[in-house]
Amino acid sequence: MPKGVYTRTEEHSRALSQAWQRPEVRERHKLSPDAKEKWRQSIKQVRSSFESRKLSGDISRAQWECPKIRESRITGIQKAMTPERRKQLAELARKRATPEFLKKMSETHKKRWTLEMRQDYSKKLTEAFKNPVTHAIKTAANRRRWDDPEYVAKASQRLSKQEGKYLQGSFKSVKNKCNITFQSSYELHAFIRLEHDDSVKSYGRCGFSIIYINSGLAKRYIPDIFVEYTDGRKCIIEVKPLLKVNEATNLTKARAGEEYCRENGLQYIIWTEKDTIKFEMEDTHEHC
Numbered sequence: 001m002p003k004g005v006y007t008r009t010e011e012h013s014r015a016l017s018q019a020w021q022r023p024e025v026r027e028r029h030k031l032s033p034d035a036k037e038k039w040r041q042s043i044k045q046v047r048s049s050f051e052s053r054k055l056s057g058d059i060s061r062a063q064w065e066c067p068k069i070r071e072s073r074i075t076g077i078q079k080a081m082t083p084e085r086r087k088q089l090a091e092l093a094r095k096r097a098t099p100e101f102l103k104k105m106s107e108t109h110k111k112r113w114t115l116e117m118r119q120d121y122s123k124k125l126t127e128a129f130k131n132p133v134t135h136a137i138k139t140a141a142n143r144r145r146w147d148d149p150e151y152v153a154k155a156s157q158r159l160s161k162q163e164g165k166y167l168q169g170s171f172k173s174v175k176n177k178c179n180i181t182f183q184s185s186y187e188l189h190a191f192i193r194l195e196h197d198d199s200v201k202s203y204g205r206c207g208f209s210i211i212y213i214n215s216g217l218a219k220r221y222i223p224d225i226f227v228e229y230t231d232g233r234k235c236i237i238e239v240k241p242l243l244k245v246n247e248a249t250n251l252t253k254a255r256a257g258e259e260y261c262r263e264n265g266l267q268y269i270i271w272t273e274k275d276t277i278k279f280e281m282e283d284t285h286e287h288c
Helices: 010-020 023-028 033-048 050-065 067-080 083-096 099-112 115-130 132-146 149-160 185-196 248-264
Strands: 169-173 178-182 200-205 210-214 217-221 225-229 234-239 267-271
Touching (some): 033 050, 115 185, 178 185, 185 200, 185 225, 234 248, 248 267
Parallel strands (some): 234 267
Antiparallel strands (some): 169 178
16 A cells, blocks of 8 residues: 555544544534435436446456455355344334335335436437447346256246246336236336337337137137337237246147138237346347
8 A cells, every 4th residue: 555545443443433422422423404315316317327326236256256255245144144133123114014115115116217217218228239249248148047057947946936926017108108917027118118218109008819729629819019110010928937838738729829820910929038028128139
């Protein structure tokens, strides 16, 4: 370290911690309401930018790749997780599980994450993925991840077996200027991918059903997503977990869907978590 640069010692840190416990010291260093609000706005602006989020992620990954830092953090967490601390966390989790707290957090999130912020973040994310270097890095990382059979099996089990419950909700699409309901986490990730795909003109839930024969009985099923591309192509996308694609019922539905698409000039596509849960936005033409 260059001469004259000050290095804080442990003794100094303890002295500062003890001094900060005194009320007169805290009162002397207390910020005014205007200064506090200005500081909060500056921190919020920095944290909301795509560049700061990316830089923070790069720093965190670099730190966790260091064996000494990883070992020290894990040791610190293990020491901090005393029985009393576990009880405190369990009590905090019970308080946060109440409907009143969840409603309050939902309202707070809606106020902070406005439509303008989502549009701005989506635009920056799209621009970042158009960078050839970023696209190549993300594509290579995802291919290495999804080439591992163990990772594929764990991801499929984690997303398809959520204790019998499926993620449901409403996805606010800026491209379609409407809300689209999703029935699972797979459909949500599919909507996110289609939302950022420049070759997609519009998309939404299918408004028609397809007849298929199962065990000698005629049945109907409604495909998941109907997509229209800018070049005029129209596709039906069926979103399924990788572990359930080869089930007898789903294979029968797929054959009926392919036949229906051939008769009506459409294309039939099956997407799994390998096609939807990705950081990079690949060209959907590769799957058509």
